[in-house]
Amino acid sequence: xxxxxxxxxxxxxxxxxxxxxxxxxxxxxxxxxxxxxxxxxxxxxxxxxxxxxxxxxxxxxxxxxxxxxxxxxxxxxxxxxxxxxxxxxxxxxxxxxxxxxxxxxxxxxxxxxxxxxxxxxxxxxxxxxxxxxxxxxxxxxxxxxxxxxxxxxxxxxxxxxxxxxxxxxxxxxxxxxxxxxxxxxxxxxxxxxxxxxxxxxxxxxxxxxxxxxxxxxxxxxxxxxxxxxxxxxxxxxxxxxxxxxxxxxxxxxxxxxxxxxxxxxxxxxxxxxxxxxxxxxxxxxxxxxxxxxxxxxxxxxxxxxxxxxxxxxxxxxxxxxxxxxxxxxxxxxxxxxxxxxxxxxxxxxxxxxxxxxxxxxxxxxxxxxxxxxxxxxxxxxxxxxxxxxxxxxxxxxxxxxxxxxxxxxxxxxxxxxxxxxxxxxxxxxxxxxxxxxxxxxxxxxxx
Numbered sequence: 350x351x352x353x354x355x356x357x358x359x360x361x362x363x364x365x366x367x368x369x370x371x372x373x374x375x376x377x378x379x380x381x382x383x384x385x386x387x388x389x390x391x392x393x394x395x396x397x398x399x400x401x402x403x404x405x406x407x408x409x410x411x412x413x414x415x416x417x418x419x420x421x422x423x424x425x426x427x428x429x430x431x432x433x434x435x436x437x438x439x440x441x442x443x444x445x446x447x448x449x450x451x452x453x454x455x456x457x458x459x460x461x462x463x464x465x466x467x468x469x470x471x472x473x474x475x476x477x478x479x480x481x482x483x484x485x486x487x488x489x490x491x492x493x494x495x496x497x498x499x500x501x502x503x504x505x506x507x508x509x510x511x512x513x514x515x516x517x518x519x520x521x522x523x524x525x526x527x528x529x530x531x532x533x534x535x536x537x538x539x540x541x542x543x544x545x546x547x548x549x550x551x552x553x554x555x556x557x558x559x560x561x562x563x564x565x566x567x568x569x570x571x572x573x574x575x576x577x578x579x580x581x582x583x584x585x586x587x588x589x590x591x592x593x594x595x596x597x598x599x600x601x602x603x604x605x606x607x608x609x610x611x612x613x614x615x616x617x618x619x620x621x622x623x624x625x626x627x628x629x630x631x632x633x634x635x636x637x638x639x640x641x642x643x644x645x646x647x648x649x650x651x652x653x654x655x656x657x658x659x660x661x662x663x664x665x666x667x668x669x670x671x672x673x674x675x676x677x678x679x680x681x682x683x684x685x686x687x688x689x690x691x692x693x694x695x696x697x698x699x700x701x702x703x704x705x706x707x708x709x710x711x712x713x714x715x716x717x718x719x720x721x722x723x724x725x726x727x728x729x730x731x732x733x734x735x736x737x738x739x740x741x742x743x744x745x746x747x748x749x750x751x752x753x754x755x756x757x758x759x760x761x762x763x764x765x766x767x768x769x770x771x772x773x774x775x776x777x778x779x780x781x782x783x784x785x786x787x788x789x790x791x792x793x794x795x796x
């Protein structure tokens with residue numbers, strides 16, 4: 350999961366769902382226990398009311414008239430509320446008119462104690478029962494042992510709990526959904542400064558702005574400051590680097606010129622002048638080659654993309670003047686919207702070297718074309734010249750080829766171009782053009 354917002358939303362969602370689930374189960378358990386306690390108190394109160402209305406004879410007979418019943422439901426058969434009194438042998442002494450059978454009693458409680466239980470009747474009904482153990486002393490001093498049992502149908506009780514459970518989880522689910530949407534809104538608001546930074550970086554890459562601007566929260570402010578400092582430092586470093594290379598090139602001109610003057614000195618033996626001329630030529634080529642390599646800006650952080658067609662047209666226009674007498678036909682087939690994430694100076698260097706080679710070694714026709722293909726920008730430079738020797742194509746593009754070991758006539762431009770292209774994660778390949786001449790094909794990552 351690469352999205353920061355998705356991670357935070359997933360984490361808070363899991364915590365929220367766990368909290369809602371825990372709250373729901375806790376409330377459900379608490380309400381159930383409270384309802385069972387209320388039911389037990391109700392049955393116990395009913396037991397006290399029945400004992401208050403009961404009449405025990407000296408012979409131990411348990412009497413309770415229908416008119417003395419504390420709850421009218423006890424007088425309606427099958428009403429769901431029942432009562433029964435048994436002696437110490439388990440014989441039924443009295444039952445409420447609502448009870449048509451008898452209430453199951455596994456084991457009677459001790460005198461003065463109560464026993465609350467959920468039981469199943471033979472008919473398959475579920476009852477909540479409360480058994481109360483009592484000892485009754487009559488006027489003669491004789492005592493009798495009784496167990497008074499009251500019972501109520503559990504279906505209304507559980508139906509009420511089920512209704513409560515449904516309402517509880519419905520509201521908790523609704524609350525969780527609302528809280529998730531609120532959390533999403535809070536994340537949107539909280540992460541908005543990061544989205545602003547992302548948009549600012551995109552504007553820098555497109556060349557609309559030179560730096561990140563605006564007011565940001567204290568947590569992001571150091572990041573913005575360091576990014577701006579890095580961009581400014583990179584621009585200054587590149588400027589100083591190119592200035593230093595220019596100074597170096599200028600300072601090397603005089604010593605090389607002096608050495609060339611010595612070559613023409615007739616006081617030196619001819620063999621020495623020939624050897625010196627070769628070494629001076631070598632030095633000159635090596636210096637030119639290394640300076641062009643070093644002058645390439647290379648892949649820069651957040652560099653704005655550059656339109657390819659205007660640079661190609663500018664170079665073609667200049668070469669048309671240089672090779673005016675050769676009557677070379679140049680053709681540019683590049684979409685105006687096509688851009689490359691390449692420094693404009695490096696792109697000019699690449700296109701200038703390759704188009705110059707095509708014009709120099711072609712036979713009057715040069716075409717440069719480009720298109721997007723499979724997530725890459727493909728550039729083709731074709732001519733109608735003799736082309737590249739099949740066996741030398743790989744060697745001509747090999748990195749680190751020394752100036753004095755390259756094939757004569759290829760110049761230093763092709764090797765420099767290969768270095769710059771590779772610096773931008775691109776590839777360069779030599780092949781044959783449709784006119785049976787040379788083709789140089791470049792591939793760059795698409796923006």
